[in-house]
Amino acid sequence: MRRPARRPGRLRAGPATVLALTVAVGALIAFGLRAPATPNPGELTAVTGRPAPALAGATLDGGRFALTEARGQVVLVNVFASWCGPCRDELPVLREAERTWSPRGVRLVGLNIRDGSDAVRALLDETGAAGLTVVPDPDGTRAVEWGVRGVPETFVVGRDGRLVDRRQGVVTRQWLEQRIPPLLAG
Numbered sequence: 001m002r003r004p005a006r007r008p009g010r011l012r013a014g015p016a017t018v019l020a021l022t023v024a025v026g027a028l029i030a031f032g033l034r035a036p037a038t039p040n041p042g043e044l045t046a047v048t049g050r051p052a053p054a055l056a057g058a059t060l061d062g063g064r065f066a067l068t069e070a071r072g073q074v075v076l077v078n079v080f081a082s083w084c085g086p087c088r089d090e091l092p093v094l095r096e097a098e099r100t101w102s103p104r105g106v107r108l109v110g111l112n113i114r115d116g117s118d119a120v121r122a123l124l125d126e127t128g129a130a131g132l133t134v135v136p137d138p139d140g141t142r143a144v145e146w147g148v149r150g151v152p153e154t155f156v157v158g159r160d161g162r163l164v165d166r167r168q169g170v171v172t173r174q175w176l177e178q179r180i181p182p183l184l185a186g
Contacts, residue, residue, distance in 0.1 A: 060134035082119035
């Protein structure tokens with residue numbers, strides 16, 4: 001039995017479908033990676049006003065941190081990792097914000113997930129963030145308790161220990177300037 005002759009220039013249905021699906025998935029991934037990380041308004045509402053999840057434990061430098069002991073301060077809890085490129089970009093912005101507003105009661109704490117201490121120290125040195133209070137979260141358990149979806153992610157905890165805001169993605173100076181000073185008034 002003889003196969004019918006293929007027409008030149010035409011793809012068969014199977015490979016054409018695989019190619020079309022590959023291009024579509026690739027385009028979706030590329031768009032998702034390039035899209036700005038903006039919080040879903042529904043998620044923000046679900047987070048704000050609730051008591052912040054517990055955060056306490058040994059710090060990277062051998063000290064201790066307890067969010068409950070920071071009551072009365074505005075605390076920025078930044079979830080980061082050394083293997084996260086955007087985290088590298090935002091750490092200097094966060095450290096500058098802490099330096100600017102710490103006399104008025106702002107504290108920055110890093111929750112470092114799924115990382116190694118040497119890699120974290122190298123990142124902090126590289127980004128000028130040495131001295132940052134870092135609570136390691138090697139298995140990501142604490143991040144799950146906070147509802148973290150990815151890194152970087154930053155939570156703003158008010159003076160009363162309640163969640164005030166959340167930023168999924170890179171924190172900008174503008175975002176901080178819109179949120180932090182109103183919390184320091186009064």
